[in-house]
Amino acid sequence: MSEHIDKSVDSRGVVVVGAGPTGLLLAGDLAESGVPVTLLERRPPGLSNLSRALVVHATTLEAFDSRGIAAPLIERGAPVQSLRLFDTAVVDVSDLPTPYPYLLVVPQYETEAVLHERLERLGVRIRYDTEVVGLRQDADGVTVTARDASGTREERAAYVVGTDGSRSAVRSLLGVEFPGHTVVASVMLVDARLSQPPQARIATNTDGDKFAFVAPFKDGYHRIICWDQKHAKAETEPVELSEVREILRETLGTDFGMGEPRWSSRFHSDERQAEHYRVGRVFLAGDAAHTHSPAGGQGMNTGLLDAANLSWKLVAVLRGHADDALLDTYESERYPVGSAVIKGSGLLLRAAEIKMTPARKARNLAMHFALARPAVNRRIGYALSGLWISYPAPHGSHPLTGHRAGDVALDGAPSRLLEALRGGGFVLLAPAELHEAAERVGVRAPGVTTAVPADGGPVRLVRPDGYIAWAADAPTIEDVAKAIAAATDRRRPER
Structure with a gap:
């Protein structure tokens, strides 16, 4: 009771x-x-x-920007524009179409x-x-x-x-x-200083049962994530530095002069939904x-x-x-x-x-040559950054509907879409003359900000989370009014 x-x-x-x-x-x-x-x-x-x-990825930083809190987080982190995968393969995210073309390590x-x-x-x-x-x-x-x-x-x-x-x-x-299952039984996390940090700001590699990942924090420490599946220990067991150093040497060729950690932990990793x-x-x-x-x-x-x-x-x-x-x-x-x-x-x-040495070598070679192709590199960058995410759109919708709007440059103040979204409402991106015509005939809705995109482009109604609710190439005032009403007043009509 x-x-x-x-x-x-x-x-x-x-x-x-x-x-x-x-x-x-x-x-x-x-x-x-x-x-x-x-x-x-x-x-x-x-x-x-x-x-x-x-790691905080680009799409998340855009979400923080639309709330006015990206800048203080970036000040606390270390932007990294590339990472090394599987020996010599490099993923470069520096040309992604976002204000944040990097991984923020924080x-x-x-x-x-x-x-x-x-x-x-x-x-x-x-x-x-x-x-x-x-x-x-x-x-x-x-x-x-x-x-x-x-x-x-x-x-x-x-x-x-x-x-x-x-x-x-x-x-x-x-x-x-x-439902799901455990995929890694004993993941070790260590934050430590490295006297000889890796040339690649983020380095990762594997040697069959062993895996290591190294990334820098802004304060001079590095995060090390590693495991050895053949010698997995209970989560209650302390992390032994000799374990970590051995895994680093066998996967990345060196322990980077790792010093005493300020923090370490073990946990298991599941795949569940x-x-x-x-x-x-x-x-x-x-x-x-x-x-x-x-x-x-x-x-x-x-x-x-x-x-x-x-x-x-x-x-x-x-x-x-x-x-x-x-x-x-x-x-x-x-x-x-x-x-x-x-x-x-x-x-x-x-x-x-992958455990067999010939298969690992084939994987490393394939990844190296695949990521040397800009289209493949960009695709992997989209996958890591979250820029790939889109949502279902009604049949017959404009191709942009359901996709991320991005940070569109605007004429006037605010100068960017992510700033215009800070009010927590929808934003209508349309030419100035369309806004003026809509105002004359009384097309307006509470919680909708109007803005003029500097690059022209289709008329877009952007949701508060930065995704496009509706778009059209040459809509009439009536089309805009219907779109605003449908997006901002989704109550079922009374019978």
């Missing part, structure tokens, strides 16, 4: 369970849009000292710090040492049962989002299956919805983009601008992305695990 009902979140609000990067971004988006939000975290107060994720705790600072500015309070132990749904909302030091309490909210990791309590309470991302009024995002190997550095980035996709839809529904059915598109859009990331990282991992 609950001791009391907490009124801090009302029936119009959202409870977010889990204060990792995905939950922090989602809670910030909701709060910035005026939605009541409470963030529950099982851990005690203070930033986590865990640092598993270390510890996860720094990403969390930037997201925490945003929440503090918005006045969002995180309730630490709080465990969710029950969920009850009905037609009007969700009752969350949470336990903290003061006892057990119930809260009422319109929706709940579980961003509470691979061992998600929310997913367990929903009874959603999380929740059977559903939505059950009624409860959603799963981030590691609660999908986990995969560390190959490609996709985990945290995929979760952050889950949050960017879901947050504006929750806001639209809670403001009464959209029917609850809009929330179904979260799963239909993000589930395939999660599946593709699991498949892609799995293929890269299995390529790294």
